[in-house]
Amino acid sequence: MIDIEEMMKRAQEASEAASKQLNESIEKSKKISEKMQADAEKAEAERAARQLSADEQAMANQQRQVEILGQMFNPEIMAQMTANEDMLKQMVDQKAAEATAGIMDQLFGEDMGVIAAALETLAMEEEDEDEEEEAEFDDALETELYNILDEKMAQLAALPEPEPITYAKDDARWRQFGILLSGMIAKLNDHQLDCIDVEEHIPLMEQQIVSLVRRTWGINGRGELMDTLRYLTQEGYTLRYQIYCEANSPEELISNTDSEEEQASLRRAWRFAQHYKTHYTPSFMIGWDIGRAAMLTRWGCYLGWLTEGEATGILSDLSQRAVKALDNWREFAQSYLFGGLMWKLLCNDASAESYLSFLSDATADLLAGLPEDDDGQWAACPWPEYQESHFSDMNRYH
Secondary structure (H helix, E strand, C coil): CCCHHHHHHHHHHHHHHHHHHHHHHHHHHHHHHHHHHHHHHHHHHHHHHHHHHHHHHHHHHHHHHHHHHHHHCCHHHHHHHHHHHHHHHHHHHHHHHHHHHHHHHHHHCHHHHHHHHHCCCCCCCCCCCCCCCCCCCCHHHHHHHHHHHHHHHHHHHCCCCCCCECCCCCCCHHHHHHHHCCHHHHHHCCCCCCCCCCCCCCHHHHHHHHHHHHHHHCCCCHHHHHHHHHHHHHCHHHHHHHHHHHCCCHHHCCCCCCCHHHHHHHHHHHHHHHHHCCCCCHHHHHHHHHHHHHHHHHHHHHCCCCCHHHHHHHHHHHHHHHHHHCCCHHHHHHHHHHHHHHHHHHCCCCCHHHHHHHHHHHHHHHHHCCHHHCCCHHHHCCCECCCHHHCCCCCCCC
């Protein structure tokens, strides 16, 4: 028989035991939760403490740097440094201004204007529309120019010059002699005369020279440069002067397509040739052609249209031509003036008188000038005495 009371008692005991176990589990879980929360709070506190320590250290370091900088750059030192910086800036600005002014004066200043007006190989300045008209040629002016040329020729002949000397075939002075064949143009243009390069390689100067070559010679690159050099060495004004000397009248030189101005120029040049043909043979004109060819060669090398080796070879050939045809620097200069006046007559340029003076002055500087004034380059490199054994093929760059 089932004892109901016994069962109720056991059930009560089991319920109480379960309730006690549940309470113990809840209490245990609460303690664990509290411990975990405490550990988390402790860890957060430690992290916060470490961050605070790091921030404090960084602030301390920064403050220390400020203090150090403050010691190093106190107001007096900072004021001195500012003054020094301003002074340095002024010096830099002044040097830059001087350098710029020097370049601009060389390129666009009074000297450049003189050169541009004087030389075929230099750029011609644009004429102001409000400027007075230039003087026009007439018989009196032509006669006056002949007299001026004769006077300049006599002055050049009287300049002191070392006697020609014999150069060995491998003499290093041949290279310098070839460079100096460009001396008259280079001198007026304030170019270097101690190396093939005419100037330092700076963009402004390179642009100026390429502009000169393109505008005054119509040369735009290597091919046209070589064509011009061939013309100057095979024909040039030497052949033109010969043709004008041989012509019985200027009409033989004039074509139906020539304008009235061109016809007038041809007549002037023909009269020039007729006036001087008994005094100067066509071969005397070679200095004018060679001098310009030498300058073009150096310009071409400077612009990269010729290699230095090619330029050296061309100058060598020009040197041999000059030595074979002429006897000294004075005669070379006279030839240049002679050809220059014929060119001025053909160009209808009435500024020929000043042009002849510029060239005469340049010759005097090259022959009689002092080295300390950066002159006397021709005197320092005597004219080579012609030797047949040194004469080589002159057409190697055809």
